[in-house]
Amino acid sequence: MNFISSIYLWLLPLISVPLLIYLFNKNKLLNIDFSSLFFLHKIKNESIKKINIINIILLIIRTLIILFFILMMSRPTYNSLYQNNKNAEALVLIAIDNSVSMSSALDEKVKDIVKNTIEPFGENSKIKLITLGKNETIYNGKKKDLNLNSIKIKTTLRSVDFELINKIIKDNTDNLNTFLFIVSDGQEHLPISNINIPEEKNLYVSYLYTDNKTNNLSVASIKTDKKILLPSDKFKLFVSIQNNGKNDIENNFINLIINDTKVGKHQLNLAAKKSTTIEFETSIPSYGQHLCKVELSEDQISYDNDYYFTINIKNIIDIDIISNDRNIYLDNILNSFNLSSDIIKTQYHTLNSYINKKIDTNILFIIGLDNITKELSDKIYANKQNDNFKIIIIPDINDLNFNKIGYFIEDFNTVKSNRIIYQDDDYLEMKPEYIKDDFIYSLYKNYPSRNIKIFNYIAIKSNNNTIISLEDNNALLNRFLPENKNIELNILSISLNLNSSNWILKGSIIPFMQYLIINENLLDYHEIDKPISEIKLVGNSQLISPKENTINISSSNTKSFFNELGFYKKTIQNKESYIAVNLGNQELTAKHLSYNELENILDSKINLFKTANEASNYINNRIIGNELWRVFLYLVLVLIFLEMFIVNIYIKND
Missing domain, CATH: 3.40.50 (Rossmann fold)
Structure with a gap:
């Protein structure tokens, strides 16, 4: 038997209180002989045994009441296989990686994984669905009330921080049996090996590997060979491309677009899990700020196919x-x-x-x-x-x-x-x-x-x-x-x-x-992971997002973040310019680990599964804890009723 709140066991010495009271009261009795009570001696031998038996019974009952109450507060448990006791108390946490690399799987595949993962649990089990992008709880209720078709899992454009996993664990460890399932695609920069699993807690952590990207190229970075530029000067752009998918890419294209005009195009062949650098050489005929974009052919994930930047040629x-x-x-x-x-x-x-x-x-x-x-x-x-x-x-x-x-x-x-x-x-x-x-x-x-x-x-x-x-x-x-x-x-x-x-x-x-x-970089862009304050906008600036949403900048919201990719129009003192916003470097350059690579780095306390069915089998064969506090509560109530009954009968007969 184990105890969840074992600190209350320190109260066990209190079970001796009824005995001490009994002995104290017994020693207070004095034998006084006088003639008017002589007749009591005749009934002494007949009644004393009965009185002692009742007192001993009451003593035992009161001792047991205190003992069972302390045990109830300590929340004792016993272990059994989950499949033999599906009514056992359980909290099921499903932490969903909703970053860009998972965007193609969020609508159908992740929902199927959730459905199959929770299948072994009882209908009254508590289910929490949490997205890792903003630590947002998108469902919190019983399994029988969960309708996956009504739940929308939104892609977050900012990089996912797996430190949120530790926060989720910290906030949800009061349950006897807590099952945490992390649904992700094995991005290397997510420090899953740093997950803190508390000791002496019935917490079962599993990682559901869901990397289904077959065709996905991303623009990882872009650089230029110049710091300052004059109109019509030739310059080079070096574009780093990464193949995150499982398949080799052949006959794809990469385009360079400046001011809505396609000025360069390259054919692209790239092996799976490899990267390459594409070089463009071009020139721009005029001063000013020029809106540029590197564009890849469409694939499974569209968010990382476009890379936005500005080229700033100062005239004065x-x-x-x-x-x-x-x-x-x-x-x-x-x-x-x-x-x-x-x-x-x-x-x-x-x-x-x-x-x-x-x-x-x-x-x-x-x-x-x-x-x-x-x-x-x-x-x-x-x-x-x-x-x-x-x-x-x-x-x-x-x-x-x-x-x-x-x-x-x-x-x-x-x-x-x-x-x-x-x-x-x-x-x-x-x-x-x-x-x-x-x-x-x-x-x-x-x-x-x-x-x-x-x-x-x-x-x-x-x-x-x-x-x-x-x-x-x-x-x-x-x-x-x-x-x-x-x-x-x-x-x-x-x-x-x-x-x-x-x-x-x-x-x-x-x-x-x-x-x-030089106040501005020749080639300029902003990562969506970084706060707006890093751009050093002055107060009372106004931004218009790529979707035509208006953002008024003040000292109160400079620590907020962009939430769209593309070009934001900036207006300061009636002067217009643009800010290019891309995905964060972590998301664009992240390496995706294979199942075997994940297996080698995961803590032994974390289970790794390829499918939800594997997770279901694991749950059914998991030895879980079952609480006994309700049993001791019922025993305390029964003993209190019995004690009251005996006392009342004893007083009445007396």
């Missing part, structure tokens, strides 16, 4: 510069972008003239830390007109520390910083291994050593905001994203001066500076 990039003097090195770097066309337009300001003007650009260079004041930071932080405001701060050769940065970043002036000057042939180097950013690393990974030299800079220790570090663990480039400010703050430790570094003479500083000033 306006830059404000706050500086006491023109900086010839910065001018030369920025003018290098204007060889074919005037893309970048700069305007110099003094500190006072900038503070007194309207902010109408979203890129600002600040040369010299004396040009940073509280009045300037207040003006910039109060500006709500521009999206993704970029500030690049470059110290003057005479600046001694970064204390003035404290006007932009709270408590920054408490961070120790000081100028370091190397003499003669001493210097530091910028080395690729100290670069955190992938794009900057790609620029410098193949450069020879001792190429970029640092002679004179402001030293500040590297931290989580550091993008490039130096050999002495001081920062060369720090980036800060002040919370809720929609601002990116880049701080260089060197000056644009030959006494500070030879970097300004190197051609590699041009793509680096381009990296700092």
Whole structure:
């Protein structure tokens, strides 16, 4: 016999209470002899035995009442085969993976699996159907009331998190017998090996493997060979394609569509469970934002056949510069972008003239830390007109520390910083291994050593905001994203001066500076798994979804998610642009494990089945627990009635 609430067994010593009371009362009786009660001695021998027997019976009954009540509270159980006792209490949880990879099976196959899985259970068994996309309960009731035809299982476009399984288990462990069936297709990124199965619980976890994808290609990712682009410049797109199905794919097609015009097409042959990269080369004749799509031939799952992105060719990039003097090195770097066309337009300001003007650009260079004041930071932080405001701060050769940065970043002036000057042939180097950013690393990974030299800079220790570090663990480039400010703050430790570094003479500083000033990626898209807040939309923005639904963006809903794939129209200050939204990377690139691979990684406590019939046979031959608390409840009630009856008869006769 087992006990569900064994803590109540600690109350068992209470069964001695009736005996203690009986002994206590018995010892209180005193023998007093006097003549007027002499006649009682004559009946003593006749009645004492009867009285003792009744007291002992009452003592036993009261002891049993306490004992059975404690056992009832402890919920004792005994075990038996389920097929021999289908009226046993059971909670059946069916957790359905309703991610995109399961979308072709949700309407019919999953419902058939549910129907066959619950077949062995009694009509009064409690059934819960839960989708893993949003941990949504789509049915909660008795088996006899379940109508599968009336239930709609919706596909979720966001990736499924199997941590929800642990939450489902935690919320449903009060039942004596809990059967959990996970219906999924074996996606590798779902950590089913991390499911926590509580000890000493009658919890039976099973995984129903339902991978029925025969033909399914998906666009896993897309990349380009350019960071900045001019009209009519040729560029390449590299599209990664993955075959998630069981069959080899032959004679399929992949199309590249730009602004609703098909500009490229490739025939595609791909073996099962393999991936490949398709290369397109094209050009775009005009400036602006261009809506692009990679399109695959139709197959079993349509959601992952289209991949949306935008290509942003900026015609003019306006830059404000706050500086006491023109900086010839910065001018030369920025003018290098204007060889074919005037893309970048700069305007110099003094500190006072900038503070007194309207902010109408979203890129600002600040040369010299004396040009940073509280009045300037207040003006910039109060500006709500521009999206993704970029500030690049470059110290003057005479600046001694970064204390003035404290006007932009709270408590920054408490961070120790000081100028370091190397003499003669001493210097530091910028080395690729100290670069955190992938794009900057790609620029410098193949450069020879001792190429970029640092002679004179402001030293500040590297931290989580550091993008490039130096050999002495001081920062060369720090980036800060002040919370809720929609601002990116880049701080260089060197000056644009030959006494500070030879970097300004190197051609590699041009793509680096381009990296700092370009607000939008050339190729841009958003994953549906990521919150809207990652786009850094300003307040009072409006989005129109691909299905023409309106979304008004405010501080209260920026943590919400997109729920449609395709192009969203964005309107800010009457200016329109588009956001491309795709499935998340996890869903697009997930490997699907075979039955044998799943079998090797699953916990031994989790049963793996190919069919619902296998699960049914498992249920029938499962040894389950049966509760006895009702038996002890009935015994307690009977004994209470019996005790009352004996006491009443005894008093009446007495």
